[in-house]
Amino acid sequence: MSHNHTHADSLTGKLDELGYRMTPQRMMVLSAIEKSKHHISAEEIYSQVVAKYPHVNISTIYRTMELLKGLGLVTETDLGEGRVRYHPSGKGHHHHLVCQECGETADLDESALSALKESLLHDYGFSADLRHLAIFGRCAKCKGK
């Protein structure tokens, strides 16, 4: 092992390896993202960090997300809420079925779109980034009403 920091498969470890400075703000942002069960918004990350470190500013959250996105460590998803949500890239992918009537969102396994990905690549030479795709429509509940 090389460092006595967090293990290298964590976001913290990756940033460290790449030579970025590990500030307390960054560590708290990374921790919030990794702890999060679902996709998390900048505002939600901010709430968690500010609880422990009231001095922090939300622009730091955005700047950190920009960095992580650029490094491919997090993926953005737009669920049509007027704000973006983030998810660690390594955490496994899935898609979202967003009901436009009740607003509920359900997860859809990655495999459901593998046929589509194949055909886009084969027929169009297009390499689709289908991580965390959002599909809008009406859920079974609302459809039946």
Next chain:
Amino acid sequence: MSHNHTHADSLTGKLDELGYRMTPQRMMVLSAIEKSKHHISAEEIYSQVVAKYPHVNISTIYRTMELLKGLGLVTETDLGEGRVRYHPSGKGHHHHLVCQECGETADLDESALSALKESLLHDYGFSADLRHLAIFGRCAKCKGK
């Protein structure tokens, strides 16, 4: 035939039939949308209208789009540009392959997603609204570079 207005299969005709007032602003907005080859943004509609009618305000464009959306006469698409684009609902649907590298967008026929639509309905009871879906990724050109 009922009126001597524009024929009833145009957006103008539809609004008229439904009892909405036909103001010059609305007519110019509708014309811009119908003439447009591709999906059009509020700003682009505004540019066209303001050229003929300098008095118009962009809030009128947004209010008209809100109305048309509510009536199901136009469909919104978010191509990830930070602004929404509009398209007449009757003009036929298709999807978009948006290259995240060069920004180019290609059209994809509706039929390419019919299998997906089927399986979402069958497996999840989810009625997907796949009009003008945007799929992000890398186009053949950028992939090869």
Next chain:
DNA sequence: GTATCTGCAAATCCTTTGCAAGTCA
């Protein structure tokens, strides 16, 4: 020591809204 990060405040960008005046039917 110094390049990198941060907080702060202000600015952007797209879109929405309150209100009073204007206008279509």
Next chain:
DNA sequence: TGACTTGCAAAGGATTTGCAGATAC
């Protein structure tokens, strides 16, 4: 006439940015 539409100006919410001070390494 009178309800529906509009222009104007200001607000809104998410995100970005310039800058000067702070800090990790």
